[in-house]
Amino acid sequence: MKKKLAELLESALAACTGEGLLEAGNLPYLEMELTKDSAHGDYASNVAMVLASRVRKNPRQVAGIIREHLSDPDGILEKTEIAGPGFLNFFVKEDRWAALLAEVDSQGERYGAVDLGKGGNVMVEFVSANPTGPLHIGHARGAVVGDVIARIMAAAGFAVFREYYINDAGNQMHNLGRSVFFRYRELLGEKVELPENCYQGDYIKDIAAEILKRDGDGHRNADEKTVVPLFTDYAARVIMEGIKEDLREFGVTFEKYFSERTLYENDGVAKLLALLEEQGFVYREENTLWFKSTAFGDEKDRVVVRRNGEPTYFAADIAYHKNKFSRGFDTVIDIWGADHHGYIPRMAAGIQALGYDKEALRIVLVQLVNLLRDGKPVAMSTRSGEFVTMKEVVDEVGRDAARYNFLMRRSDSHLDFDLELAKRQSNENPVYYVQYAHARICSIIRTAAERGYAVPRYEDVDVGLLKLAEEIQLIKAITRFPEVVEGAARTLEPHRLTFYLNDLASVFHSYYNKNRVISDDEGLSRARLFLVACVRTALGNALRLLGVSAPEKM
RNA sequence: GCGCCCAUGGCUCAGCUGGAUAGAGCGUCAGACUACGAAUCUGAAUGUCGCAGGUUCGAAUCCUGCUGGGCGCACCA
Numbered sequence: 074m075k076k077k078l079a080e081l082l083e084s085a086l087a088a089c090t091g092e093g094l095l096e097a098g099n100l101p102y103l104e105m106e107l108t109k110d111s112a113h114g115d116y117a118s119n120v121a122m123v124l125a126s127r128v129r130k131n132p133r134q135v136a137g138i139i140r141e142h143l144s145d146p147d148g149i150l151e152k153t154e155i156a157g158p159g160f161l162n163f164f165v166k167e168d169r170w171a172a173l174l175a176e177v178d179s180q181g182e183r184y185g186a187v188d189l190g191k192g193g194n195v196m197v198e199f200v201s202a203n204p205t206g207p208l209h210i211g212h213a214r215g216a217v218v219g220d221v222i223a224r225i226m227a228a229a230g231f232a233v234f235r236e237y238y239i240n241d242a243g244n245q246m247h248n249l250g251r252s253v254f255f256r257y258r259e260l261l262g263e264k265v266e267l268p269e270n271c272y273q274g275d276y277i278k279d280i281a282a283e284i285l286k287r288d289g290d291g292h293r294n295a296d297e298k299t300v301v302p303l304f305t306d307y308a309a310r311v312i313m314e315g316i317k318e319d320l321r322e323f324g325v326t327f328e329k330y331f332s333e334r335t336l337y338e339n340d341g342v343a344k345l346l347a348l349l350e351e352q353g354f355v356y357r358e359e360n361t362l363w364f365k366s367t368a369f370g371d372e373k374d375r376v377v378v379r380r381n382g383e384p385t386y387f388a389a390d391i392a393y394h395k396n397k398f399s400r401g402f403d404t405v406i407d408i409w410g411a412d413h414h415g416y417i418p419r420m421a422a423g424i425q426a427l428g429y430d431k432e433a434l435r436i437v438l439v440q441l442v443n444l445l446r447d448g449k450p451v452a453m454s455t456r457s458g459e460f461v462t463m464k465e466v467v468d469e470v471g472r473d474a475a476r477y478n479f480l481m482r483r484s485d486s487h488l489d490f491d492l493e494l495a496k497r498q499s500n501e502n503p504v505y506y507v508q509y510a511h512a513r514i515c516s517i518i519r520t521a522a523e524r525g526y527a528v529p530r531y532e533d534v535d536v537g538l539l540k541l542a543e544e545i546q547l548i549k550a551i552t553r554f555p556e557v558v559e560g561a562a563r564t565l566e567p568h569r570l571t572f573y574l575n576d577l578a579s580v581f582h583s584y585y586n587k588n589r590v591i592s593d594d595e596g597l598s599r600a601r602l603f604l605v606a607c608v609r610t611a612l613g614n615a616l617r618l619l620g621v622s623a624p625e626k627m
Numbered sequence: 628g629c630g631c632c633c634a635u636g637g638c639u640c641a642g643c644u645g646g647a648u649a650g651a652g653c654g655u656c657a658g659a660c661u662a663c664g665a666a667u668c669u670g671a672a673u674g675u676c677g678c679a680g681g682u683u684c685g686a687a688u689c690c691u692g693c694u695g696g697g698c699g700c701a702c703c704a
Contacts, residue, residue, distance in 0.1 A: 110647075119646060122684070132684070157647050158684055203704070245704060361702060372630070372700085379702040386704050414631055415699040438632085440697090482640065485632070487697075489639075498666065501653060505666050513664055520663045560643060572641065575651080586659085586668040627666070 074149075074173060074549075075556055078116050078163055079105045081143060081150075086120065088142040107553070114154065114162035115549075122159040132159025170548045171536035177551060177607040178531040185554045185614045189562050190231030194401055197223040199408035200320065201238040204313040205249045206274055211410065213323070213463040214488065215439045217479040217620070219408040220325045221567040222437065224618050226406075229562030234402070235327045238393060241309055242333045243386060248272065249312075250305030254297065256281035257304070261290055276315075280308050319464045324472060324620045336392050342384050345392035346377060354426045364391075369422035391423040398429050406565065411438040411485060437565050439484045445491040470495040473621045477504040480571045480619055503575060507612065508624055510578035514609040515625040517590050521602050524591060528606045529599050538600040543584045547604065550580045551611045558618070567619070574615050581608050 083103060105118045121136035128135065136155040143153060151164040177184050199219025202212050219235070227233045240246075252271040256278045259265045267273060284292075284307055292300050313330075320326070336342050346362065349355045354365050355377060362378035364387075377388040397405050409416070417436055424434050444451040444461055451461060467475050474495045481503065482488050498505055518528055539548065554573065561569040590601040613623040 104644095104646090106643080106646090108647085109650090113647070117647085122646080125684080160647070240704060243704060376702045381702075383702085385702065390704095411632075412698060413704095417631085440632090486640080487633085500666065502666085503652070506652090509664080509666050513667080517663050524663090557643090564643080566643090568641085569643075572651085579651090582667055583669090585663085586665095589663065591663050627664085 074165065074170075074552055075105055075107075075116060077147075077149060078165075079103055081145060082118055082120065082139070082161070085139050085143040088144075089138055092142075094138055107549075108162070113156060113160065114164040116163045116165070117156075118161045118163075119159075121155075121161055125159060135159065136161050167540060167545065168537055170545050170552070171539050173552045174536060174548060174604070174607050175531045177610055178603075181610065182614060182617075184610050185558050185618070186228045186230070187555050187559045187562075188230040189559050190226065190229050193231050193403045194234070195226050195231040195404045195406060196234045196236055196397055196400075196402040197226065197406045197408065198236045198238055198397070199223075200316075200325070201240065202316065203240045203245050204309045204316060205245055205272060206312060207276060208316055208319055208463040209460045210442050210444050210463060210466055210490065213466060213475065214442050214479045214484075215408050215410065216320060216323060216325045216463070217476050218437065218439050218484045218567060221476075221480060221570070221619055222406065222408070222565055224620065225558065225561050225565075225567060225570070228558050228618060231404075231562075234329070236397075237327045237330045239313065239330055239332045239334075240386075241313075242337060242389065246305050246309060247301065249308050250301040250303075251297070252277050253281050253284065253304040253308045254292070254301055257284055257292065260285050261293055276312070277308075280311055283307075283311070319462075319467075322472070323463065323467050324476070331393070331396075333389055333393070336389050336396070341392045341396060342389050345395055346384070346388065348395075349377075349391075349426060352426070364388075364419075364423070364426070366419045366422035366426075369418075369425045371418040371422045375419050387419065387423075390420065391427070394420070394424055394434065395427050398424070398427070398433070403433065405434050407434065407436045409436055409438055411440045414438055435565060437484060440487050442479075443487060443489045445489055445494075447493045448491065451492075466490075466492070473508070474502065474504050476619060476621050477507075477571065480567050483566065483568050503571075504621065505627070507574045507578045507616065508622070509627060510581050511609060511612045511616065511623045512625060512627045513585065514581070514605050514612070517605055518602070518609075521591050521598075526591065526598060526602055529603050531603065534600050534603045535596055536600060536603070538597050539604055541588065543580075543587060544601075544604065547580050547584050547608065550577045551607050554611045554615065557615075570615055570619055574612065574619075577608065577611060577615070581605070581612075 082105065086103075103118070103120065104123075105116050108114055108117045121139055122132040125132035125135050133155055136159045139161065140153055140155060149165060149169050151166045153164065154162040156162050180186070197219055199222075200208070200212055200216050202208055208216070223233050223235050248270050249272060252267065252273075255265045255267055255271065260278075260281055284304065292303070317330075346355070349364065354368065355362050356365065357363075360380045361376050363374045364377045366375050367373060375387055376385055377391075378384050394405065407420075420436070421431050421434065425431055444466075469492060470478075478490055478495050479488065494501055500506070521528070539545075554577075557569055557573040561567060585605075588601070590605055591598050616623040
């Protein structure tokens, strides 16, 4: 509906400029928004006011000119009004709303999908944690946000590719191998003191025990330099398998796990550096190689090759992004922990040096999670290995509650996650509110079936019977869904879906409590049954976008 | 010291690239099941949108300064 009205408005504006009445130059962003107050009609636009200053006319006068050029070939509009300082208010004919449900019925599971992407290729890279230990609660939020953004982009008409970048090169991995090696020797009866930078968690001991079981004590007196890589490889593989399994149980999957190491093995980093050098974006100083990120707005230049000759993580990361774009993605979305925000300017500089548009890389920051139990903070310390893992959280509160809770706020704002609250099956827990609405509708449909009513198709219903104010409101809420999907895709803001779901469920519950769906009036019963089935479709599709189940019974 | 993010009822948060009377949920108070599921609904109270200026027809939203909080400022990843 929004789209249709926007089109009417657009052609009206075109007509005005055509007659030379409004020389506005570039048309502004066309705003058409739902009104908060029904006295202002159904939709309203502020174009007249935006245009007024440009054409140096009174806003209401401009609105008048636009209104005169408005044509409504399909007869959607009841009337239009000019109100307040110059708003154009659109009143839609009441019987036009119900007709929109035809789309819901015909599209079914696909309802809500839009074509914002027009088939463009998008990569979403997320989680990307070091395989040095199991994923913890913070990773869980990033995992859900990335996963849902990927689902939203797919629904918005993009071809989506999900990737996990395995940081399996560098010091951390070496520390991992050493940690396991130390525990291995400990198991053989040696008294060992774990160095400061080693990983302490129990899972390290488990891996050490596995190696001991497999290889015996053969590594006992081996030279650390030669044997640690073996431990590193083994541990990384085991941990990575665990990570994949935990993610799968959380409903998060990837098309590809991309190993940082392969960048070195295929000379990706070396080639990248050569390319940057060729193009004059790097310079040498005191035996280190610097990337001129200041040329692209970064606050200082960054080291890409250290004094000891080893490339930095940053160098590999540029090479990785070059690799991403070379695989044909138009847009690359990175989901990062908010503590990496300082890294954005240099990464943006990196891709610009490679000749890619700054806009082609979009970075979504995910803030930290405050884990609580009954309102009290849960102590966590990664170093000592005392942390609550993602798996523990999902096992304890369930996949649906965990996912939904992570999506209830903007991803760049801090989130309190209360384990007890997330587990509680009460009105304090918003997941159930939405799921309950879905289950309730399923229950109505079951009851209807017992009384001989199947859910009718649009063609077999007199939607004209749906004319209560609450019914129009419900239809509006249903038909807003594709707009929400588009907005969420445009801004990469998954939380819009949870707010939408909450709103739709609320309108439905209210309607349900006030009106009977199944009554003695057969025609009305069928129309209402159709209406609530459409609500179910919207709820179900939106929940699916969040990776949250839509239960038929609870 | 520099940079980024945040500040909205008692609490937790929305507020859609500036719009009409700032909205939800929780909590509080008062009500609604002989009818399709009460994990629900109806109603009430609660605000100097951190503070001070500025931009304009119009600011929670944009700009400047200040206060208070978070994060970042590696030849770590």
